[in-house]
Amino acid sequence: MKxxxxxxxHELRVEDTALGECGPGQAAVPIRAGGICGSDLHYxxxxxxxxxxxxxxxxxxxxxxxxxxxxxxxxGRVKVGDRVAVNPSRPCGRCRxxxxxxxxxxxxxxxxxxxxxxxxxxxxxxxTLVCDASQCEIGPPGISFELLALCEPLSVVLHGIGRAxxxxxxxxxxxxxxxxxxxxxxxxxxxxxxxxxxxxxxGEPPSVATRLGADRTIDVAAExxxxxxxxxxxxxxxxxVECSGNGEAIRGAxxxxxxxxxxxxxxxxxxxxxxxxxxxxxxxxxxxxxxxxHEEFATAAKLIGSGALDLSPLLTGTYxxxxxxxxxxLAGDRRRAMKVHLAF
Numbered sequence: 001m002k003x004x005x006x007x008x009x010h011e012l013r014v015e016d017t018a019l020g021e022c023g024p025g026q027a028a029v030p031i032r033a034g035g036i037c038g039s040d041l042h043y044x045x046x047x048x049x050x051x052x053x054x055x056x057x058x059x060x061x062x063x064x065x066x067x068x069x070x071x072x073x074x075x076g077r078v079k080v081g082d083r084v085a086v087n088p089s090r091p092c093g094r095c096r097x098x099x100x101x102x103x104x105x106x107x108x109x110x111x112x113x114x115x116x117x118x119x120x121x122x123x124x125x126x127x128t129l130v131c132d133a134s135q136c137e138i139g140p141p142g143i144s145f146e147l148l149a150l151c152e153p154l155s156v157v158l159h160g161i162g163r164a165x166x167x168x169x170x171x172x173x174x175x176x177x178x179x180x181x182x183x184x185x186x187x188x189x190x191x192x193x194x195x196x197x198x199x200x201x202x203g204e205p206p207s208v209a210t211r212l213g214a215d216r217t218i219d220v221a222a223e224x225x226x227x228x229x230x231x232x233x234x235x236x237x238x239x240x241v242e243c244s245g246n247g248e249a250i251r252g253a254x255x256x257x258x259x260x261x262x263x264x265x266x267x268x269x270x271x272x273x274x275x276x277x278x279x280x281x282x283x284x285x286x287x288x289x290x291x292x293x294h295e296e297f298a299t300a301a302k303l304i305g306s307g308a309l310d311l312s313p314l315l316t317g318t319y320x321x322x323x324x325x326x327x328x329x330l331a332g333d334r335r336r337a338m339k340v341h342l343a344f
Contacts, residue, residue, distance in 0.1 A: 001127035008054045010047035020130040027133045028070040033145035034342045035063030036331040061125030062088035062112040065148035075133040084136040085151035087297040088112035103294040127344045137301035154300040157183045160266045160290035168192035173237040176244030177209040185213040186309040211313040230256035247273035262286040
């Protein structure tokens with residue numbers, strides 16, 4: 001079967017790979033939509049991110065959905081024909097963090113398409129994925145596979161904003177309105193936040209954020225002083241959801257936070273970022289990291305499947321797997337794309 005494989009240093013190929021057998025507790029899921037994530041783009045463009053580097057050929061992809069083709073005899077969770085989102089997060093269940101139910105910090109995590117460990121964890125951009133049935137979350141009949149594949153990035157956002165709960169009545173600033181930042185507004189609204197204002201550089205994403213439910217967007221390149229008004233009186237926002245990983249964006253946003261506000265850091269920088277610690281201390285701000293997700297994946301599937309969140313404005317387009325390089329090039333163009341999918 002075909003799979004999308006990154007070779008070091010960063011050469012992308014569509015090549016044949018073996019189809020695994022469906023063992024006890026497993027399901028075979030032909031992948032109908034695979035979303036290209038920022039980490040996939042880092043592997044494609046740079047061969048990795050931070051200290052993480054691709055050292056051997058690795059199948060990419062972790063934002064996937066498909067239709068169940070076969071299940072093992074002992075599986076009752078899903079059945080043939082179900083449309084499912086596949087959770088790429090596979091904690092071991094045995095380490096000390098799994099015992100504490102901090103599954104996203106599992107010491108032996110097997111997360112699809114990750115070069116963090118070596119040998120690398122192979123990804124899900126393949127024609128048919130054999131996975132544990134427990135990883136599958138069922139969507140309603142006829143739901144778009146592209147929408148179901150958004151369960152993974154939505155889970156990232158749900159975990160992040162959950163770190164700052166409760167959200168009711170909070171005014172929120174979102175820095176970076178790419179796919180993750182764009183996904184922030186719908187669950188913030190759903191959680192009772194009073195409003196969300198994304199900031200970003202010029203391009204299409206801010207307008208998409210508005211269609212997803214943001215109050216307004218700020219083009220910080222065209223309006224460099226636009227945030228200044230929000231900094232008056234020791235600040236306006238209760239929460240900063242930082243999705244850019246850009247040090248300048250973070251430092252520019254902190255003055256807009258009210259005393260005892262919170263920062264949820266979702267964006268990952270290429271290296272260390274300098275922060276204004278004196279301001280964080282004097283305003284008594286809470287700085288909250290956020291890493292992956294676990295139980296939020298099932299919640300994301302319910303929110304998308306029920307239609308409680310309309311994420312369709314995020315969808316840019318879908319490319320056949322044979323055009324994977326064109327799809328990756330489009331996905332990396334922030335002026336033209338938010339979320340690009342591959343179809344197998």
